[in-house]
Amino acid sequence: MYAVIMAGGSGTRFWPYSRTSKPKQLLSIVGETNMLQMTVDRLRKIETIQDIYVVTRQDLVAAILEEVHGIPEGNIIVEPAGKNTAPCIGLSALQLKLRDPEAVMGVFPADHLIIGHRKFSAAVETAEKIAVSNHSIVTIGIKPTFPSTAYGYIQYDTETRLEYDGVYLLKTFAEKPHQALAERFLASGDFLWNAGMFIWKVDTLLANLKEHMPELYEHLVAIDQRLAAGETFGDIWDGIRPESIDYGLMEKVGKSSYVIAADFEWNDLGSWNAVYDVSAKQEHGNVIKGNGMVLHGQNNFVQSRSRFTAVVGVDNLVVVDTEDATLVVSKDQVEAVKEVVEWLRKNGRVELL
């Protein structure tokens, strides 16, 4: 089995802490280790994983080689351009196939928080067994602990009994729900959070892409020939339509796919709010990382790695201070941080991107 870590994201939601040249996966969001390194270290503990690959953008390769230990340059797969997850995964599958036509491939996001590596390892190992023995698509879902509207959901089949505990036939992929629907999902008991982790044999994946994403598949076949000949493929890549693996493939695969209901602690750290949620609280629910204080306020998140930051008389505020930029955002507007980045881009403030 080979692990492929998807590490090409741009992560504007963590601006100003994250920048184009240092996106979320290269940042220490929780603790002192960067997210990609944490992911590598977690996968390294799984005995059946022979090797770990990282798929990313060209402009991040140098930073990854410098800041992440244990990934040799030959294990970095470069996407010529960001095309969302389906093409990224397809390209990675081609590269693994070159090395090992019988490869089992595990796809993992680079920037999620997982607590409980034994449960994680067990889930991946179980997934591998099913992917090999059943020639199936296997995904790992997380048992939800609250009705989150920030995650996609996976519904599973509760009727068919399988040989492994906690393994189910996949029923449907559902997009991020509204609050009422999230509550129904949670109450129904047969929904898991979609954690973006997939395990399959490379040939299983390619067969499924051929069936459900024929246009992408055609491009991959052409790229495969270039790879075999040792040639570049950027021109073919340019013609690929961006698509997510969830929407392009997983929402379409039939009932022969599997989902593992895992119960390790998981958080995709999708916004400053998520970081607040997983952080240790001080008095009055405030989180203060670094050099700061909160006075007459509660449930604030303050991250100040250099200068001193004082927050007074406010609640539910996120304050992030960096060397050249400061962000102050209400917790219920963290999604709008992307608009700040967009504004900076439009106004030519490239030094802040």
Place this chain on the structure above:
Amino acid sequence: MYAVIMAGGSGTRFWPYSRTSKPKQLLSIVGETNMLQMTVDRLRKIETIQDIYVVTRQDLVAAILEEVHGIPEGNIIVEPAGKNTAPCIGLSALQLKLRDPEAVMGVFPADHLIIGHRKFSAAVETAEKIAVSNHSIVTIGIKPTFPSTAYGYIQYDTETRLEYDGVYLLKTFAEKPHQALAERFLASGDFLWNAGMFIWKVDTLLANLKEHMPELYEHLVAIDQRLAAGETFGDIWDGIRPESIDYGLMEKVGKSSYVIAADFEWNDLGSWNAVYDVSAKQEHGNVIKGNGMVLHGQNNFVQSRSRFTAVVGVDNLVVVDTEDATLVVSKDQVEAVKEVVEWLRKNGRVELL
């Protein structure tokens, strides 16, 4: 006539922009000129003022000489320690008496905003005439334009008619009122804002101090002897009880004192809220000074002189960014900025004071 500018304040309300070594009077709060320089320049335009003195703390003398033009070192009166306004004014009076026993003295705060220097000059010149001809205490009050709870008030006698327009006999000094009382003051039509400006002959002041603040007066007599002998007086100063001129003297003087109802635009810039009030507003009532932006928010005040500051999804917030400290405070809690300074002092963060 001699002007004495009181410039010894520590101005913790403007932290982190203001510091112990650079209090409000040395800062550019409105526009690009520091407050003390603006005050000096304003007084310089009054023809009857022969010379301008600045009374301040020892540790500010060098900064004042460097950052304020037109005040020679010999015109700086040094208080050995801060004792509030009454001792400060008393000491200044002694220094003026040494130079000119017949001196008329005008006392002016260093850090207030005044717009309309002709009206200001006219008010001071009228005050001087009355102070000389009537041997009286004269104060300049500002016609209130709204029921402010941030200012003290001066009530005047509406019945007695005097030879000058807009000059009245003083009735009472009133402390900062609550909202309802402020509204009654405004409605009554015979209340002015106390702007902390006083004009009197030095001998008139000393006679009034002898009557109403005999303990301070005794100390001043002792200091006067030391000054005449060219000796230091710190030991006597140490024994002086701090007291404001409003509470110690102005609330006690009888009906022979005068107040001038001035109608120049005036603001004591007592907090970040006051600075917001007098600043030019951008879209949605936001004030952005320097390098910053506001998104999905209104009536915010953002001052960022170096790094970029983005404020998103919040209203009525004050954000002040400096080289080594950032302040985020709700407009309705600006008074608590003093507590931050207190916290820093208690926690030994002297580099931030």
